[in-house]
Amino acid sequence: QSALTQPASVSGSPGQSITISCTGTSSDVGGYNYVSWYQQHPGKAPKLMIYDVSNRPSGVSNRFSGSKSGNTASLTISGLQAEDEADYYCSSYTSSSTLNWVFGGGTKLTVL
Amino acid sequence: QVQLVQSGAEVKKPGSSVKVSCKASGGTFSSYTISWVRQAPGQGLEWMGRIIPILGIANYAQKFQGRVTITADKSTSTAYMELSSLRSEDTAVYYCARLLVGSYYFQHWGQGTLVTVSS
Numbered sequence: 001q002s003a004l005t006q007p008a009s010v011s012g013s014p015g016q017s018i019t020i021s022c023t024g025t026s027s028d029v030g031g032y033n034y035v036s037w038y039q040q041h042p043g044k045a046p047k048l049m050i051y052d053v054s055n056r057p058s059g060v061s062n063r064f065s066g067s068k069s070g071n072t073a074s075l076t077i078s079g080l081q082a083e084d085e086a087d088y089y090c091s092s093y094t095s096s097s098t099l100n101w102v103f104g105g106g107t108k109l110t111v112l
Numbered sequence: 113q114v115q116l117v118q119s120g121a122e123v124k125k126p127g128s129s130v131k132v133s134c135k136a137s138g139g140t141f142s143s144y145t146i147s148w149v150r151q152a153p154g155q156g157l158e159w160m161g162r163i164i165p166i167l168g169i170a171n172y173a174q175k176f177q178g179r180v181t182i183t184a185d186k187s188t189s190t191a192y193m194e195l196s197s198l199r200s201e202d203t204a205v206y207y208c209a210r211l212l213v214g215s216y217y218f219q220h221w222g223q224g225t226l227v228t229v230s231s
Binding site: 105 | 189216
């Protein structure tokens with residue numbers, strides 16, 4: 001069982017927008033603005049898409065955006081494209097005594 | 113250009129140990145921390161621990177405490193992750209990831225190293 005809760009799957013048609021949620025606690029998502037999101041294509045390493053809740057690294061499309069409300073963070077992808085089909089993981093720094101970073105279980109995005 | 117290049121795939125017997133390397137290029141090695149994250153087949157990501165090379169200090173997820181050792185060689189800009197007492201559940205792809213000191217996100221990732229534990 002992952003520390004952060006994500007939906008197992010989401011889907012959308014090309015051009016549409018989708019949102020992936022990531023729910024944690026006040027010890028992680030709710031307690032820090034240190035939520036990040038990663039895209040992973042099959043057989044590849046994860047790629048940073050969003051950091052510190054809503055910041056995009058250089059080179060990441062502005063179709064990707066992040067936000068947070070309370071203990072839940074969200075990743076929104078607008079103008080869906082076929083190449084967006086991948087697994088997406090959220091992560092947060094945590095004040096837990098047992099580890100420093102937690103991940104969500106991942107969400108499979110299917111572009112119909 | 114920042115790159116993290118990991119060592120190749122390993123096949124290990126239960127009870128043995130494995131040591132995976134992660135060589136960094138681009139940027140200043142001491143400006144970063146290196147974390148290790150693993151992914152079991154078909155599963156999600158799991159943080160194992162990290163090292164701050166400039167200080168030589170490592171800390172580990174409680175789950176792996178006592179079985180994992182993370183080290184760094186500043187002279188070769190290489191980090192290492194050694195996992196002992198291997199069991200079948202340790203079969204996974206192991207990634208190193210680099211974080212800028214003071215940041216809380218995994219900025220760059222290695223290509224991953226598959227470790228298979230099988231008798």
